[in-house]
Amino acid sequence: MGALTSPSALRFLALLTVSNVFMNLAWYGHLKFKGSPLWIVILASWGLAFFEYCFQVPGNRIGSGVMSVFQLKILQECITLVVFVIFAWLAFDERLRWNHAAAFACLLAAVAFTFAGRPG
Numbered sequence: 001m002g003a004l005t006s007p008s009a010l011r012f013l014a015l016l017t018v019s020n021v022f023m024n025l026a027w028y029g030h031l032k033f034k035g036s037p038l039w040i041v042i043l044a045s046w047g048l049a050f051f052e053y054c055f056q057v058p059g060n061r062i063g064s065g066v067m068s069v070f071q072l073k074i075l076q077e078c079i080t081l082v083v084f085v086i087f088a089w090l091a092f093d094e095r096l097r098w099n100h101a102a103a104f105a106c107l108l109a110a111v112a113f114t115f116a117g118r119p120g
Contacts, residue, residue: 006066008066019054019059029091
């Protein structure tokens with residue numbers, strides 16, 4: 001997994017982490033405002049998604065220089081889940097249960113399989 005420690009990979013990971021904060025706010029933040037009109041939360045979500053893409057697009061461009069598209073996607077899913085767990089805990093007081101942790105362990109195994117056999 002040497003490719004994950006390169007400066008480009010670290011920039012990719014940082015940008016995708018910030019992107020996923022905006023993504024989780026856009027996708028799930030509106031659930032805190034169920035009394036608001038749907039058209040307002042849709043517009044607010046689209047506004048947040050703009051910032052998500054402002055970090056995601058350059059992050060994937062940088063990451064594609066040192067990783068395959070499959071590797072980018074698998075890592076993005078792991079980042080999404082880590083950010084989501086923190087978001088769900090802070091915003092909705094959700095707790096991580098054993099079956100969630102087991103599912104995340106399967107995703108980490110997917111990362112290991114994705115990077116196995118690729119030089120770098």
